Amino acid sequence: xxxxxxxxxxxxxxxxxxxxxxxxxxxxxxxxxxxxxxxxxxxxxxxxxxxxxxxxxxxxxxxxxxxxxxxxxxxxxxxxxxxxxxxxxxxxxxxxxxxxxxxxxxxxxxxxxxxxxxxxxxxxxxxxxxxxxxxxxxxxxxxxxxxxxxxxxxxxxxxxxxxxxxxxxxxxxxxxxxxxxxxxxxxxxxxxxxxxxxxxxxxxxxxxxxxxxxxxxxxxxxxxxxxxxxxxxxxxxxxxxxxxxxxxxxxxxxxxxxxxxxxxxxxxxxxxxxxxxxxxxxxxxxxxxxxxxxx
Numbered sequence: 001x002x003x004x005x006x007x008x009x010x011x012x013x014x015x016x017x018x019x020x021x022x023x024x025x026x027x028x029x030x031x032x033x034x035x036x037x038x039x040x041x042x043x044x045x046x047x048x049x050x051x052x053x054x055x056x057x058x059x060x061x062x063x064x065x066x067x068x069x070x071x072x073x074x075x076x077x078x079x080x081x082x083x084x085x086x087x088x089x090x091x092x093x094x095x096x097x098x099x100x101x102x103x104x105x106x107x108x109x110x111x112x113x114x115x116x117x118x119x120x121x122x123x124x125x126x127x128x129x130x131x132x133x134x135x136x137x138x139x140x141x142x143x144x145x146x147x148x149x150x151x152x153x154x155x156x157x158x159x160x161x162x163x164x165x166x167x168x169x170x171x172x173x174x175x176x177x178x179x180x181x182x183x184x185x186x187x188x189x190x191x192x193x194x195x196x197x198x199x200x201x202x203x204x205x206x207x208x209x210x211x212x213x214x215x216x217x218x219x220x221x222x223x224x225x226x227x228x229x230x231x232x233x234x235x236x237x238x239x240x241x242x243x244x245x246x247x248x249x250x251x252x253x254x255x256x257x258x259x260x261x262x263x264x265x266x267x268x269x270x271x272x273x274x275x276x277x278x279x280x281x282x283x284x285x286x287x288x289x290x291x292x293x294x295x
Contacts, residue, residue, distance in 0.1 A: 003252070004071045005292050006030075007285055008039040008210065008267035009046050018268070018276025023047060027063055033282065034289045037071025038064065039115070039210070039265040042102050047074065049101050057108040064110060071263050072111030073208060076102045079158065080137045081119030081130045092133065096141055103145035103152070113208055113263075114145065115153045115182060118160040118170065134160050135173045142176035153182040153208055164188045164198040171205070184210050185251045190236060195246070196254040203258020210265040211288075213244025215273070238270045240287045252295045264292060 007030040014020030021029060023046045030038050040047045052060065064072060076099050083091045099116055106114045118134045121127065142152045154171060156162050161170035164183065171181045183202035185195040214236040220229035241248060252264070266288040274280045 003256075003261075003292060003295070004036045004263040005034075005289055006037040006039045006071055006073060006208075006263050006265035007033065007035045008041070008075065008265045008269070010039075010041040010075065011266070011268035011281060011285070012278075013041055013046060015269075016271045016276060018272070019278035019281055020045065021278075023060070024063060027060075027067055027069065029282075031067035031069055033285050035069070035285075037069050037073070037263060039073040039075055039267070040109075042074050042076050042105070047105070049098065049105060052105060054108070057105060061109045072106070072109060073113045073115055073153075073263065073265065074102055074106040074109075074111055075115045076117070078117050079119050080117075080134045081122045081125070081160065084122040084130075085124040092137055096137055096144070099141050099152075100144045103141070103148050103150040106150050107148045112149060113151050113153050115155055115208075115210075116141070117155060118158045118162075121159040130160060131170075135170065138170075138174045138179055139176055142174065142179040146176075146178050150178070151207060152176075152179045153206075154179065155182045155210070156184055156187045162187060163191070164193055164195075164202070168201055180207050181205055182208050182210065183255075185246055185248065186212050186214065189246045190214070195251050199251060199254035199260075200258045203255045203260040206255070206260060207262040208265065209255065209260075209262065210267055211241065211248055212267050212269055213239055213241050213246050213248065215239045215244050236270070237273055238268065239273045240284055241266070241291045242287065248291070249295055252292075 009026045012021040012026050078095045103114050156167045161167045167181050183206045189195050216234040217237050218234050219232035223230050
């Protein structure tokens with residue numbers, strides 16, 4: 001059974017100087033390219049809570065339904081450990097409020113999954129207090145989202161819970177039935193983890209995964225003291241799905257064998273090889289659809 005293919009609107013958001021499509025136009029583009037659903041970036045210039053009241057939400061839901069996009073995921077943007085050094089500012093409350101409203105928005109437009117992040121490690125606190133803050137925030141968010149019928153999907157993107165073992169520990173610590181891990185291969189693959197071995201743990205748990213592929217380009221800095229070069233962290237250059245160092249055929253096969261039957265979103269979330277023209281974005285998006293049909 002083929003996976004439901006979603007296109008992430010961040011791909012056409014202009015965030016890295018690439019082509020920008022308004023949200024309505026993006027919805028049409030995803031449908032025209034053959035996607036079964038969309039993952040919508042929940043901030044400007046796309047799906048901002050400041051711009052989408054009840055009328056706009058109803059219109060967007062109609063648009064999605066008319067175009068036959070049966071699966072909708074909303075992508076939140078948060079950092080639960082942000083601005084730690086200013087305790088008088090209720091940053092955590094503001095972020096939970098933002099995400100709770102996104103859960104309501106998700107339900108209003110016909111979706112059932114809200115993607116969230118954890119937190120970037122902050123130098124003003126130790127690891128354990130930051131871990132505990134992320135856990136408690138996710139618990140409160142999940143409880144607020146449950147009556148709306150929305151699942152909170154925790155992506156392995158920010159520092160806290162980024163390693164796949166830690167991601168499992170985090171979701172288990174939250175211990176809410178509607179808080180699930182969204183296991184993405186690209187993140188652990190970039191730091192050398194065996195994503196296929198990890199898939200056997202996440203296959204039964206994850207309702208969704210987001211994919212992108214990269215080619216590692218070595219970087220060096222000249223060291224005049226030794227008349228030589230010091231190796232730096234390689235640059236990850238985004239490339240089409242079947243040209244990068246991650247074997248997605250093997251990874252998605254391992255996820256399916258472990259019980260995964262969720263949705264798969266494609267994102268172009270960094271500068272692309274070939275540039276950010278609309279034509280190049282469309283080419284990458286078509287290549288992904290063609291690839292996924294063979295998995």
